[in-house]
Amino acid sequence: MIPGARLVLLGRQGAGKGTQCARLSRHYVVPHISTGDMLRAAVREGTEFGRKAEEYMHAGELLPDDIMVGIVDERLESDDTRTRGFVLDGFPRTVAQAEALLEITSPRGINVVIDLEVPREVVLARLASRRVCNDCGTNYSVDLPPKYDMVCDVCGGDVVQRDDDTEKAIAQRLALYDRETEPLIEWFQGKGLLDVVDGTGHPDDVTDRLVRTIDRRREP
Numbered sequence: 001m002i003p004g005a006r007l008v009l010l011g012r013q014g015a016g017k018g019t020q021c022a023r024l025s026r027h028y029v030v031p032h033i034s035t036g037d038m039l040r041a042a043v044r045e046g047t048e049f050g051r052k053a054e055e056y057m058h059a060g061e062l063l064p065d066d067i068m069v070g071i072v073d074e075r076l077e078s079d080d081t082r083t084r085g086f087v088l089d090g091f092p093r094t095v096a097q098a099e100a101l102l103e104i105t106s107p108r109g110i111n112v113v114i115d116l117e118v119p120r121e122v123v124l125a126r127l128a129s130r131r132v133c134n135d136c137g138t139n140y141s142v143d144l145p146p147k148y149d150m151v152c153d154v155c156g157g158d159v160v161q162r163d164d165d166t167e168k169a170i171a172q173r174l175a176l177y178d179r180e181t182e183p184l185i186e187w188f189q190g191k192g193l194l195d196v197v198d199g200t201g202h203p204d205d206v207t208d209r210l211v212r213t214i215d216r217r218r219e220p
């Protein structure tokens, strides 16, 4: 395996995107850039920006494109992403963000954008049982909890239900995905960058499918 890859994962909330991005980040030895985790970190730090971000997140709304593009642009400027690559999780979420991403990453561009496909019913059930580490953002669920009593396996942090995982906020985020982010699938298809991967079944099988798809795209 040759390290390095420039990847984007799309998928509805609850498709297992976060978990799979973390695995791909280890597999290809590239940073996992999750805009949701970055925003939650800012909220925890209690900065003025964090407080502003929290308002949007609580309301189940997207942050403005220019703010998100600025954050991701800055992160993609750093040495680790420039030399090894990245796996982007939660960005882009709108066509304007996608356009900005292709500009930021040019001329090298990205290897592939993957739509991790999971039926809506499966997604709803997963979201209700989702739990997340307060400190490092590792995802768990009621069915696949940490080894010890809701203490994170990775960092020892508290594993909790995200406070934006309320029923109302979930419904709103799914509707938002359909309206703002789903159109990206066709948009990236038009650029010849999109592959669809089945996100159902055991997480290990999903990772295998992802790696096979990605390696096909990374071949010289």
Ligand code: ADP
Pocket: 012, 013, 014, 035, 036, 037, 039, 056, 057, 060, 061, 062, 063, 064, 068, 089, 090, 091, 092, 093, 097, 173
């Ligand atoms: P989810 O797991 O619900 O898909 P994330 O953890 O990726 O959500 O992000 C949580 C929230 O942070 C989103 O609901 C949104 O308010 C905000 N957010 C994250 N990424 C973006 C983005 N690329 N553009 C706008 N808002 C974003």
Ligand code: ZN
Pocket: 133, 134, 135, 136, 137, 138, 152, 153, 154, 155, 156, 157
């Ligand atoms: Zn943790």
